[in-house]
Amino acid sequence: MTDIHAHILPDADDGSSSLESSLAMLEREVAFGITDVVLTPHYHPRRGYAKTAAELKELFAAFAEEVAARGIPAGLSLGQEICYGEREDVVGMLDRGELLTMNGTNKVLLEFSVSRPPDDISEIAYKFSLHGYKVILAHAEIYPWLDLKTIASMKAEGCFVQINGGSLLRGSAGAAKRRAKALLKDALVDWVASDIHSFRPCDWGKVREKLRKYPADFFGKIG
Amino acid sequence: MTANLIGKLRRGRAKVEYMKKDKKRVAQNPGYRIVSMENPLSPAAEAFRRLKVSLDFLGVDEKLQVMQVCSAVQGEGKTTVLLNLGAIYAEDGKKVLFIDLDLRRPRLHRAFKIENKLGIADYLAGYAKAEEIVKHVSANIDLINCGIKAPYPTSVLGSQQLKNLVEDMRGRYDIILIDCPPVLTVTDACITSRLTDGTIFVVSASTTEKAAAKEAVSVFRQNNIRILGCVMTEVSCGLRGSFYYNNTLKYYNANYGDGGTAGN
Structure with a gap:
C-alpha cells in the first residue's frame, strides 16, 4: 500500500515541525498497513514554502536515515506537491530540476488555488x-x-486523479465529500x-472501510 | 434554409468513456489527427481531397482565399476538418496559413505540438509583433495560434487591427483557414466571418441535433454570412454493410491505396 501524498518530512513545510512528530506520523501510517510513502512537501511560494530541490533532498536523506535507524518498515521516496500558478514557469522549473517530480518519475503532483481556478485549466x-x-491532480x-x-476530460x-481519504469521512466539508464520492x-x-499533516491525521481504517465497495486498487505504486 | 453538402467524412475518433449508471459521460481527447499528412493515400485523406475539389469548383468565379470553419456546437470536428483541408491544400503546393480565432477555447496549436505562446491575442494586445506570431509548423503550412487569454474576445475580433492583419496575410498566402468558436454558443463566428470569403459549416452526423444545425444556419442567414457548404462529419457507416460501399473500399485499396493498411 502506497500513500502518495503525505507531508511527513520534518521542517519542509506546514506538515511537521519536528523529527519526533514526523516519526510518530510515519509509525501511525505503518500501523495502518501502509508500506510505502511518497513524501510530498509543498511548493507554495505565496505561503512561503519554497525550499529548493537540493534542500529537500538533503532533508529527505537525513530523515530516511533516521527512519532506517529506528527500524520503521516504510519505503520512503521523495516528491513534491506543486502549487500551479500561471505566472510561474512551473514546467520550466521542473525541466531545470528546481522542482521535484514524484519519486523521479515523469508524474507531477499538482495543486491549485482553491478559490480561483487557473485561466488555462x-x-x-x-x-x-x-x-x-x-x-x-492532488x-x-x-x-x-x-x-x-472537467476532471473526466483532463483524465482523457x-x-x-488523487483524492484525500479524509474527505470520505464524517467531519469533512459536505461538498468535498459529495464530489469525492461522485469521483x-x-x-x-x-x-x-492521506495528505497527512501533523494537524490532520488520517484514519486509514475508516477510509478503507469506505472504499471497500469500489473494486479498484487506490494504493498503487508510483511508477 | 439549406446548405449544399460538400463533404462527407467517416467517423473514427478515439473517445474515452466513463460510465455512470445509465448515463454516459463521454470525454474526448483533443489530440487532433491530420490523416491527410499521416497517411495521404488513405480513404480519409481522399475524402478531404474531395472536399477541396468541391471548394475549388465553388470558387470558379471568385477567389476563395480566406475561409472559416464553423459549426453549431462544440466537438463536431471543426478543427479536424480545418487541419486536414489545409494539409490537402499544402500538398497541392499552396501556401497555407491557419489562424486560431477561437479565443475562448484555443486548440489549433495542439495539432502541431507547440505551446500556446505568443499568438494573435498577444499581437492585438500589443505584446508581440506580427512576425513573431507566425509559426512555421510544416511544409507549406504556417500557423498563428491564439496566445494569451483575451478578456473580451468579441471586441478583439471586431478590431480594425485584426482586419488589417488578415488583409496583409492575403498577400502572402494562397489559402487562409480560420478556426472559430461554435456559432450557437457565442457570436464570435459572426464577427470573424467579416474577415472571410465564406464559411464552411461542419455538422456531425451522429451528435449534432437537427434543431441545432437548423438554428445555426438561420443565424448565418440573419447575419448575412455566406455558407460555402456543409461538411458532414462522424458519418457512421451504415454503408459498411452495403455491397456497393464494401466494393468501393476493396477497389480503392487494391488499386489506389497502400495495400489496405489505411482502412479508415
Missing part, C-alpha cells in the same frame, strides 16, 4: 505533456470550481492518499 495536461510530464475533490466533466488527456462512483480516481 484545459491546457494544463497538454502543457505538461509537451515536456513529457504527467499530472496527478485532492481533486476539494475545488469548488472543478467539476466532474492523460491526467491522474469514486464514476471510476475517475487513481489514488486515495
